[in-house]
Amino acid sequence: MRQVCFGIDIGGTAVKAGLFDAEGKLLDKWSFPTKRTEEGKDIVADAAEFINGKIAELKLQKENIIGIGVGIPGPVKDNGDVLELANLGHGYFNIAEEMKSRTGLNVKAGNDANVAALGELWQGGGKGYRNMVFVTLGTGVGGGIILNGSILAGSNGAGGEIGHILVNEEEMVTCGCGKRGCLEQYASATGIVRLAKNTLEESEEPSKLREADEISAKTVFDCAKEGDALAMAVVDKACHYLGIVFSHIAQVIDPEAFVIGGGVSKAGEILTENIKKHYNKYVMTTLKNKEFKLATLGNDAGIYGSAKMILSTIGR
């Protein structure tokens, strides 16, 4: 019987799980609400129970299961230690050990954005690269870095936390992380809406955005694509900050490519081309003209990456 593995992506509202063969083919996938009882202390037990249920239901033999990869929304060390998990209410624990003791399977854990990066490198927009930076522009800005085909977890599991790189020392509004002037405050979906509202308030310039019932990042990009000057200025400002941060990252790790995912990336080439324009102004000659790609796996990047993470432990 063929070898399989599970890839799990634990999020604040939903847990996604996928069953993969050893070659990376997605055989089946499921999603269920994150169990948020007692500040999330049952989340891991609940996910383990789900997997045990699937193993029974699908009549899988444990010797044919390579293991489980798990992505969680917070810093995780390479050994599975979780230091803080703000959204999931846990204190210190080792997620890999807890999951292993509940399923009897090998478990490898990683940060959700790092894991999604690995998924995109394996089967998505980063296919063919070995050194890649993945950035998700969604409610927040997440990042994941892959070097030589492996996740850069960092010494405290905080590698790739690029959403909280300083871009504007003059900012007066506090970011979710407690600092001020983080990239996330300008380049997340929320950040782009905030930039748009501020720009509308500060000028009298006519703009289609003034007619919108509610402004979303999509509205901003749609108006920019139609040539609306004010919307274009907002897009340009967000991309300016992204270009600067990408230049910082390149000066540090010199990757082959940047892959952009998350809801905002649905805007497409207007986003990648604009970021690239700003990026090229701020890097040394050797670092110019990196590849700027769009992610392709959408919400499945996490389960793909989790599966790849556990497959990597056996050299696949």
Place this chain on the structure above:
Amino acid sequence: MRQVCFGIDIGGTAVKAGLFDAEGKLLDKWSFPTKRTEEGKDIVADAAEFINGKIAELKLQKENIIGIGVGIPGPVKDNGDVLELANLGHGYFNIAEEMKSRTGLNVKAGNDANVAALGELWQGGGKGYRNMVFVTLGTGVGGGIILNGSILAGSNGAGGEIGHILVNEEEMVTCGCGKRGCLEQYASATGIVRLAKNTLEESEEPSKLREADEISAKTVFDCAKEGDALAMAVVDKACHYLGIVFSHIAQVIDPEAFVIGGGVSKAGEILTENIKKHYNKYVMTTLKNKEFKLATLGNDAGIYGSAKMILSTIGR
């Protein structure tokens, strides 16, 4: 007979070479002027000839020589490919292959700052760490990053080029790299002198710096240590930019420690403490309180790192 290896550090004015045993003990070291004939095209041949001469003079048996590590002042890929070597006048070539063909020994090449970083990690200020950022504050600002004990070379050999990270978009003066507002323009020895001169010009504030015949980075730090307010403001500004760049690096790779070398680092704790103060303002909680150390190998960091680089190829 015991196994030995050579560590070479090719610089713009001098070539340093060291003979090491396999445990990392420096047995002997030499230095000679860099051969700058025909824009530097003979540098590698000259260094190879020097090594061949030493092998004959010391009656070393080739089977006892593990190989040669070489650090050069420019981007080098992992395989030894050199794309540009601004200060040494070479076009494209593979330094590892050229050196190997001239000596008959195994050769591994790396960028000088990256190699010095490895040296400091192995036998210097970074001893005991596996993930470290090394920064040299000299005529320029160089950087080297070590992850899991190995140099992060980057996809084009430009990993760790942190001296050219943008810190000030408003800068009007062009940096040596062709961009404007690079860290190097404020935190190198030259940059600190420039900051001091600008500050003196822009204010009427009394300062001991006004009495100096010639201002050097050392003068600035010495006056700051004596409590000179204007000198302290200059130090604070340089450390502010260093703190910001270190925060960017930490958000990207989450290292264990920062090790600071180069002439400016002779200022000592006034430098590390001041950088740390600024750094902690700009990083996420998980990344606060990293170690800030001073380099200890001085000009020998390069030969140590080169030796370690070739020893690593045989798993030492």
